[in-house]
Amino acid sequence: MKNKLIDLNNHLFAQLERLSDEDLTKEQIEQEVRRTEAVVSVSQQIVQNADLALKAAKLVAEHGAYVGKYLPMIEARTSKEDDE
Template structure:
């Protein structure tokens, strides 16, 4: 499994291509639309998580490491 934002972007464009396929039946379009809704929902959560991580990194960059004990996801592995 890949876990990069570029992979997410690729999945979103692949879904867009599937939705744009003019050869799909009505049933297939409905199925792809449901799949697209699920992908968008998960993508939104991934982007919110990435934004939160970025804001945490910015907090440390702007204010030093005094907040690190409150941000365990930024701690260095032991």
């Protein structure tokens, strides 16, 4: 997997830096605000998805792998597949 939550964190801070640029014109600020709204919207979905995956992993850890059949999003993977 190429994208990690740390990458999201880096994108958010980069966007914050763009918003903090004091040399931006009013139009450029408005454009960055629109971009920020889009970034925040997508970011919220990514975080919610990661939270759901974590909750599912906790469920499996607490109750055993047999609950995995009720969680089609979770499937057994080898460590090699997780690294990709």
